Amino acid sequence: MKTLTKLLALPLVLFVSGEAQAQEFYWAFQYGMSAPMGDTKTFTPGSHWRNFGVDGRYVLKPNLTVGFHVGWSVMNDITAEVVSVNGTAEVTNVNGADIGGVYFRYLNSFPVMANIHYYFGKARGTRPYIGINAGPQAVERRVEVGLFQINDNNWHFGFAPEAGVVLPFDRYMKGLVNVKYNHALAAGEFGQSYQYWTFNIGIAWATSGGF
Amino acid sequence: MKNAWFGLKVGMAGVLLGLTACHPGEVSSISQLDLVVTLHDEMTDFTTLQTYFLLDSVVHIDLEENINDSLLNRDNDAAMLALIRTNIENMGYTETTTNPDAIFMVGAVAQENFAYYANWPWYPYWGYYPGWGCCSPGWGWGYPGYGYGGGVSSVAYATGSLMILMADPVNTNDAEQHVPLFWMAVINGLLEGTAVTGRTETLINQSFSQSPYLRTN
Numbered sequence: 001m002k003t004l005t006k007l008l009a010l011p012l013v014l015f016v017s018g019e020a021q022a023q024e025f026y027w028a029f030q031y032g033m034s035a036p037m038g039d040t041k042t043f044t045p046g047s048h049w050r051n052f053g054v055d056g057r058y059v060l061k062p063n064l065t066v067g068f069h070v071g072w073s074v075m076n077d078i079t080a081e082v083v084s085v086n087g088t089a090e091v092t093n094v095n096g097a098d099i100g101g102v103y104f105r106y107l108n109s110f111p112v113m114a115n116i117h118y119y120f121g122k123a124r125g126t127r128p129y130i131g132i133n134a135g136p137q138a139v140e141r142r143v144e145v146g147l148f149q150i151n152d153n154n155w156h157f158g159f160a161p162e163a164g165v166v167l168p169f170d171r172y173m174k175g176l177v178n179v180k181y182n183h184a185l186a187a188g189e190f191g192q193s194y195q196y197w198t199f200n201i202g203i204a205w206a207t208s209g210g211f
Numbered sequence: 212m213k214n215a216w217f218g219l220k221v222g223m224a225g226v227l228l229g230l231t232a233c234h235p236g237e238v239s240s241i242s243q244l245d246l247v248v249t250l251h252d253e254m255t256d257f258t259t260l261q262t263y264f265l266l267d268s269v270v271h272i273d274l275e276e277n278i279n280d281s282l283l284n285r286d287n288d289a290a291m292l293a294l295i296r297t298n299i300e301n302m303g304y305t306e307t308t309t310n311p312d313a314i315f316m317v318g319a320v321a322q323e324n325f326a327y328y329a330n331w332p333w334y335p336y337w338g339y340y341p342g343w344g345c346c347s348p349g350w351g352w353g354y355p356g357y358g359y360g361g362g363v364s365s366v367a368y369a370t371g372s373l374m375i376l377m378a379d380p381v382n383t384n385d386a387e388q389h390v391p392l393f394w395m396a397v398i399n400g401l402l403e404g405t406a407v408t409g410r411t412e413t414l415i416n417q418s419f420s421q422s423p424y425l426r427t428n
Contacts, residue, residue: 050232050235074232074233074235076234076235076236078236082247082421096250096251096252096253097248097249097250098248098249098250098421098422099246099247099248100246100247100248100249100417100418100421101245101246101247102243102244102245104234104236104238106233106234108233108234140233142234145246146244146245146246146399146400147244147246147370147399147400147401148246
């Protein structure tokens with residue numbers, strides 16, 4: 001408990017004091033695929049290839065980093081169908097209605113999360129890692145049918161456990177492969193939650209080459 | 212070497228951002244904007260209804276004076292009524308002029324819509340500002356200036372709705388002039404392009420095919 005308290009307090013101390021004992025920091029740009037689950041999969045099924053993320057990770061200890069993750073995932077679906085409206089998420093007080101048309105469905109997810117990761121292996125080598133991201137996540141949900149559009153935009157609290165591996169290319173540049181399970185908890189008028197996997201590859205740059 | 216890596220980072224970020232788009236997938240034909248909404252009284256047992264009467268003309272509802280003269284015409288009224296009659300009888304109903312169980316009425320309305328938007332020209336001015344670090348030029352902002360040209364643009368488009376109403380002639384409220392409905396269909400779309408008639412026929416058929424509960428048997 002004491003160790004955890006120290007770990008959580010240290011980034012705050014560093015930001016306030018403006019000083020850092022360790023100088024290692026690395027940026028990572030990631031691109032990958034989103035695979036929705038549960039109700040999210042019902043809304044936008046299939047695989048989606050518009051997933052982008054930026055991580056900034058500060059090396060707290062040789063095998064521990066803390067940092068942040070900012071991401072953008074786009075999931076969409078176009079389907080011609082008839083939807084029966086009886087208290088669905090979009091409309092809550094209509095019964096006996098059927099709406100036929102071409103449905104354009106979109107989900108844009110913007111996580112802005114803090115993270116902490118633990119690394120195995122040795123510095124400058126291949127390093128598998130596990131970690132977790134947690135924080136706010138903005139989600140835009142849109143349905144377009146005919147000449148009409150329904151939007152539901154909310155901030156959710158979300159978390160994303162993550163596992164991956166850092167691959168050394170040279171002293172400063174590294175490759176990144178990871179998988180995350182993103183879960184945005186229920187929020188908004190319709191109480192929607194969202195779950196999706198992301199599978200990413202990326203490039204990372206370390207500032208001083210010691211990681 | 213560091214500047215090269217920095218440039219690579221910026222370039223890759225740009226490429227990756229370019230691969231994304233908030234709302235991918237575009238409308239590829241006007242028919243994708245067509246909509247059919249059907250509503251029905253869930254308390255009605257349609258198997259108890261056997262006969263119907265269809266009014267012999269399409270009511271044009273004028274939202275604006277004379278607007279329908281230019282956007283709607285009566286050239287296809289007879290064909291539309293014939294198609295609706297065919298669909299009703301395919302549901303098992305028999306036409307009669309005396310004491311029908313249900314009365315069908317057809318109405319149409321058109322509307323001209325206008326959208327205005329302002330476009331601001333992009334006047335790019337990535338200045339050269341030797342202020343990053345000591346003695347080395349870098350990326351910076353110059354005086355952006357104000358753009359030239361630009362203005363307000365408008366787009367006009369016509370939309371139309373066709374309504375098919377199935378009324379209950381028995382349980383009317385004459386005092387309140389209230390006629391209950393068993394079922395209604397509203398077909399909505401753009402009155403643009405050359406295939407409006409064909410699309411209308413398809414949508415009339417769609418309104419009955421998505422209402423299987425209408426069947427009398």
